Amino acid sequence: MKMIHKETWVKYTALAFIVLLLPFTSVVPQERSLQLERIEFKGNTKTDESVLLRYLRLRPGDRVTADKVDRDWQALAATDFFKSVELYTRPGSRKGLVVLVVEVTERRWPYFQFEGGHSDLDGWYFVPFSLRFDNLFGKGHEWNFQAYLSDRFTRLGFNYHNPDLLSSSLAFDLQFYGGTRTFILYIDGQELNHDVDVGGIDMKLSGTEGIFRYLFLRYNNLNFSPARTAAFVDTDSVLTISLFPKKLAVQIEDTTIASLTAGIQIDRRDNVFYPMRGFWGVASAGLAHSELGSKIDFVRYRFDARIYQRIFRRHVLAFNVKAGSVSREAPFYQRFYLGGANSLRGYPERRLTPIGYGARHFLTSIEYRFPFSSRQTGTPGAVGVFFFDAGGLWNTDEKIDSDGLYRAFGFGLRLKIPIIGLTRIDFAFPLDKFEDNDFQLHFSLGHAF
Known part of the structure; x- marks a missing residue:
């Protein structure tokens, strides 16, 4: 296999930073100054x-x-x-x-709410039942009991958010939940669904003023119970643990993972739903350790940066870089995947993911977005997109080579549909041969990033 030279990686890295920092010039009509x-x-x-x-x-x-x-x-x-x-x-x-x-x-009383949306990890999701007590006493506190359903995760839980903990400039979030997350596996080219029951507590402390509003500290203590069977997607048969690949079978045991994560998150977008200028980014480092109550010790790093620049009118160039790393001791449900509508488009869902999932992850995307409406305010109801994705996924004992990098391009539509929300349709074409795959039609909710 042909190795990627160090100089090539330097050029890729330099190009990523140049695009992130490039001060695109845009021609924007001057508004009357008020x-x-x-x-x-x-x-x-x-x-x-x-x-x-x-x-x-x-x-x-x-x-x-x-x-x-x-x-x-x-x-x-x-x-x-x-x-x-x-x-x-x-x-x-x-x-x-x-x-x-x-x-x-x-609102005067607790109320029921239905909602839906999209997340990077779970894909589409909706909440068929949520009993909310938000802002009940006018202090902006949020708490609710919620049923959460998504493409890969189902859970019941209690959520609480206090935006001014003890009348300070700190915010506090608390979650108790239990549910099941489904992981996609490919064994001998066949797709299987493997369920992992998960439940526990998640706490987060973050700032609300000054430089501290960009910082957060999170602690979670979660119990994991992987199923001892996996179901084939195309048939009614199941695969038992005795037939699992050894790399996966050794991880099929109940365990507790307790971790502490520190990070920085910045949101300078001018618009949450259709950003035309600004930056959003998060970088974090997490440690799971026995001193925290964990039965498995490992470290996990994550980086995600997104930049938006208006070119003219409401045409926008959007750029995203994601990277992650986790130590070899981490179980598969704490690792990374590649492929699909919410990852590297142009390939089937998680098809580029090795057995046991990956330990080192890189993904970059660039999109040119243009609304079909001539309106200059509000969120566009229909948006066209041209995109290019590239990424790779490796384990700690694997060398990074050219066969590990995959690319795809395509075009898509973003349509705002009542009740459902922003629906994403992507027509993606892989640039690197993988099996007989030459085209993928992806459906999801929300923008890709």
Whole structure:
């Protein structure tokens, strides 16, 4: 097999950083300059104004644009604290000044909610049942009992979020849950589903002000119970543990993994649903150790960076780099996969994943996004995409070679459908031969990144 030379990796790395840092030049029509004089609140008879301000980026003295007002509306509406949210401006005390009016209709009682969406790990998901007590006393606290269903994970749990722990600049998240995660395996070219029961506690501490708002610390203590059989997808038969590959069979035992993870997360996107400028990124390092209550010791690193730049009008160039590494002691359900709608497009779901999953992961994607509507505000209802993906997955005892890198290109549509949300359709063509695969049609929810 042909080895990739060190100089080639240097060039790939340099190219990734250049694209991440490249200050794309865009031609954007100049808007009339308006300055925010103050913010007025209406309808919040229960909710503290400090809770509303927590979700608004605009502050007195800032320049006001339609995109900034829409961004803050999205952030406030996404809390689901209110039955309705309206943000609008009116003239200020003199020319060039405006007042931002935030008008809400509050929820008075606990309520049931249905929701759906997309995540990198689980693909599509929906919540058929959620009993929520969010903002019950007007302090912005969230707690709910929830049933969560996705393509690969089913769970029941309790979630709690406190945005100002002990009236400080710290936020606290707590989860208790139990469920089953399904992992896709390929043995002798045949696809199988392998279930792993998981349950326990997950706690997260993060900052809300200054530089600390980018930092987080997470502790989880989870019990894992892999099934002793795996089901073939195309038939009704099952594979028992006695026929599992040895690399996988030795991991089929009940265990507890307790880990502590520290990380940094930055979100400077101008819009959550259709970002046209900005950056989102996360980098973390996790340690599972017996001193924390874990039965398996290992370390895990993760990096994910996304940059968005408007080219002209609402056409956007989006770039994503992901990388991860985990030590050889980690079980397969703590490792990485490759292939599919939420990974490297152009290949079947997780088809590029070795038995036992991978320990070193790299994936990069670039997309050119263009809405079909001429509207210059709001979230587009239909978006076209051209994309290119490249990535690889290796184990700790494998050398990185050219056969481990796979590439694909294609085009797609993003359609906003009532109730379902943003539906993603991708037509992907692999550039590297793998079995008889020459085309993949992917369906999912949300943007790829």
